[in-house]
Amino acid sequence: MSHDTATTSVLSGSLEPETDAALHKKIGWGFWIAVSWVIVITLLAILAPYIHLRDPRGYFVELNGSGRPPYGPSFKHWFGTDKDARDVFSRTLYGARISLIVGFSAISFGFLVGGTLGIIAGYFRGWLDKIISFTFIILLSFPSLVLAIMLTALLNRSLFTISMILGILSIAPVGRLARASTLQFSDREFILAARQIGASDSRIIFRELLPNVVIPMSALALLGMAVAIVAEGGLAYLGLSVSQGITWGSLIQIGSDSATTLENAPWIAFFPILLLFLTVLSLNFAGDRLRSHLDVKESSL
C-alpha cells in the first residue's frame, strides 16, 4: 500500500501539496541574504567611527544659499540632514550601534538567566520548578512594554540598564521554552544513562542538557534579538531609552516629532525606519528559516 498516503492526501483534497517538498528543502538562499544583511549592518555599526563618516553630532549648515535645513538627500548627505543640519546617514549608522548592542546583550542576558532557570526547573522539577514557573507567569502577566516602561522610570537610563531591562523581558519566554525542552530531554536514554553511571547533576546539566536544549533554541535567539531591537526602538521613540544616545528610535522620533517635519522632510524618519525594518526583517526571516531547518533535522533523526 505504498501509494496509500499519497492517495489519501489527495482524496481529502489536500490543500498543502508542497508540505513534503518543504520538509526536504534546504535552508535556502533567502537565509543567507538575511544573514549577510545582519553582518553588513553589524560591521558598519562597529566600524562607524573609523570609516570617515561625517560627525554624527556635527552641524552642516550650508551658507551658499541652499536655504534653511533640513536638506534633502544629496551626494553630500546621502540620507539628507535633519532640521539641525546633522547628517542622517552617519547618524543612522551610529544609531545602529546602540540598537544592535542592546538587542544582542538583551537576548544574551535572557538566554543566560532564562535558559539556566528553565533548565533547572525542568531538570530538578518539584518545588523548584513550581517557584520558577510561577515567576515566569508573573513576568508574563505584564504586557512587556509596560514592564519595560515601569523599569525605565525607576532606573537611570544607561546602555547597561536598558539592555538589562530588555533582557529581563526575555527571561520568561526563553525560560519557558528551555524548561519544556529540558523536560523532554531529561527522559531520553542518554540522560538516564548518564544518571545511572553516577554523573553529577551539574555534569549532566552542562555536558548533556545545555547543548541539547540551547542549540535548537538558537533560532529563537535571532527572533528574540529582533524583538529586543524593536522594543529598544519603541522605548527610544518614547524618549525612554539610553539618554543622550543616538539610536534608531530617537532618530525616528526626531524625524516625526512634528507633522510639518514629517511632511516636508520625510527622509529624516524614513531612512532610519528603512534600516530598522530591514534588520528586523532579516533577523525574523533568518530565525524562521533556521527554526524550520532545525525542526526538520530533529524530526528526521
Next chain:
Amino acid sequence: MKFWMQRVAMAILLLLSVSALTFGAMNVLGDPLFNILGPLAGDVNNPKSAALIKEVKAKYDLDKPLPVRYVKWLGDFATGDMGVQFSTDGQPPVSGLIKERVPRTMTLLVMAQLLAVMISIPWAAITAARAGKRSDKISTMNSFFLLAMPNFALAILLKYIFSLKLGWFPLTYNAMDPYFERLRQIFLPAVTIALPAAAVYQRLLRTDLITTLQQDFILMARAKGLSRSRVIFRHAIRPSMFSFITVVGLNTGALIGGSIVVETVFRIPGLGSTLVESVLREDFPVVLAIVMLIASAFVIINVLVDILYSIIDPRVRR
C-alpha cells in the same frame, strides 16, 4: 466547575503578586520621598526641611514599613483611591485622570481588536482555501513584512500616507469633538495596532483551517452540496477557532503595548501616552496606578479567555 475555581484562584494569586511586585519596585528602586519633595528630600540637616520631610512622611505613610504600606495601598487601590498626582498643580487625585483616559484607550483597543479579527478571518479563509497557490504565498510574504515593521514605524508611515499626503484622516485627536468625530480620529491609530495583530491571527487561523479542511466532516459538508464559502464559514471556521480565540485574548498584552506607542505617535491622551508622560515627569503614583491597572486587566482577560474557550468548544464543556 473545579476548573473555573482553579482559574479564578490563580488569577487572584497573580493579581496579588503583580501588585506586590509593582508596588515593591516603585518603592524600593524608586524614592517616593524624592518624588514628592524633590531635592529637598536629601536636605536632612536643615531643621526646616527635616520638619517638612517628617510631615510628608506621616501624610503619605512613608514612615511605616513597606508591607504595611502595601496592604494600605492595595486597599485604597481596590476602593478606587489611587493617590494624588504629584506633578500637577493642586495635586488632583489620580483616579480622576484615570477615569478620563481609560475610555479613550478602551475605545482604541476595542476598535483595533475588532478590526484585527474582522480582517484576519476572511484573510485566513481565503488563504487557507488557496493554500500553496500564488496568492497564498504572496499573502505570507506580506504578513512577514508587516510583522517586521515596528508599530511606531508603521504608525508614522500610515500617518504620513493617509493623514499628511492623502488627507483621508484627521491629524489630531480632539477630546472636545463629538463622539463620532472622535471615532474617526481614532480609526487610523486603531488600524496601526490592528494590522500586525491581524497578520498574527491570520497565520494561526490559516494553519488551523487547513487542518480542519482535511477533516472528514468537511467532505461530508461538500457532499451535501453546500457552497464553498458556506463550507468554510459555517463548517470549518468554528472548529478552527480554538487557538485563535486564545491568541486573540493573549495578544491583548501586545495591543496594550502597541497602544502606548500609537497613542504617543497620534497624540491621543489615553492611558498609554499618559504613562509615558508620567514616567518622564517622574509622577510615580500615576505610573503605579496605570501599570497596576493594565497588568490587572491583562490577568483578568487571560482568565476570561480560558472560560470563553470552554464555552465555545462543546466538547470541553461537560
Next chain:
Amino acid sequence: MNDSESMTPALLLEVSDLKTYFRTERGTVKAVDGVSFSLLRGQSLGIVGESGSGKTVLSRSIMGLLGRSNLIREGSIKFNGQELMGLSVKEMRSIWGQEMSMIFQDPMTSLNPVMKIGRQIAEPLMLHLGMNKSEARLTAEKLLTDVRIPEPQRRLNQYPHELSGGMRQRVMIAIALACGPTLLFADEPTTALDVTVQAEILQLINEQRVDRHMSLILVTHNIGVVAGNTDVIAVMYGGKIVEKAPTKTLFSSYKMPYTEALMRSIPKLRQVSHTRLATIPGRPPDMVNPPLGCNFAPRCAYARPKCLVEEPELTATENPEHVYACFYPVGSPEYHERKLELSQRVDSLSTKGPI
C-alpha cells in the same frame, strides 16, 4: 411506482472507461484505471476490494468529490442521461445532496463536532428544497424517526459527541437521505462500528433504499457485507473491475482467483472455531508502476507466464451479466491442474513432518 416502470427499470448511472489518476511526487497514481458499469434505478451494487484497490476513489470520482489539483479524470459518467464529466463544481453542487449523496466510513469524524445534529440535517433541506427553519426542523425530526433514533426531538439539539457511534451513523444516513436522492453511495458504512450494530445499519440502509426506490453503491472491503444487501457485486483490484456478477451468481460460480481469495476471508459459522481465516499473501500492486500483465498475477497462486506479460480483458461467461478478467479462471483445466499440484505439495509437506 407504476407497473411499466418496474418491468423495465430505467438506466440511472452509466460509467464508461472512467480513469482517475493523481499526480504525486512519486509519479502518477492510477487509482481508477478504466472502469465501466451501469446501474439501474432502484438497483444496488456492491463494490468489493482490499484497501488500496481504488474502490473509495471510484465512488468519490463518480460523485465528483475529489479535490481538483493534481487530478486527472477521464471517461464518461452519465447520470439520469446527463453527462457529469466536465460539469463545474458549481453545477455538481445542485446534484450533491439532492440527487446523489454519500454515507462516509467514520461517523466519529464525519459529523461536524461543533454543530447541533438538527442543524446538520436541516442544512441540505433548507438549501436544496428551500424549506424554512421550522419545516426543516420537522422534516429532520421525521428523518431521525425513519432511521430509528429514539427521542428524535431531543437529539436535534445534541452535539455529535453526545451520541454513540451507531447513532451517529444513523444521523449520517438521515443527512444522506434528507433530500431524497436517487443514488446513495455508502463508503464502508459499517467498518468503524461495533460488530453488533453493523448488521442493523446495513439493514437500515437497505430498507430505506427499497422504501425510497433509490439506487445504492455500497463500497466495502468485506465481501460478506455485500452478500445479502446488493443485487450485483463488482470486485475491484488494482483500480480495475476484475469480476462482476449478480450477487447469487458470484457466490455460486465466481471465476477470478482473487474473488476466491476474498470469499475465503469471510468467517463461516460452520467452521471450527480457531480455524485460521485465509489471508491473501502479498500486497496490492503499486499503482504508480502497475505490473505489466494481470495486476493480481504477482500474488496469484494460479498465475502462469502469460499472466505476467499480457493483461486479461473482461469477458462474459454464458451469463452475459457475469464478466471476469482472467486467463485461467476458477474451473478451467489449468486451474484444476495447478490446484492439484498445490494440494500435493501441501500433502508432501505434511507427510514429511514428524508424527
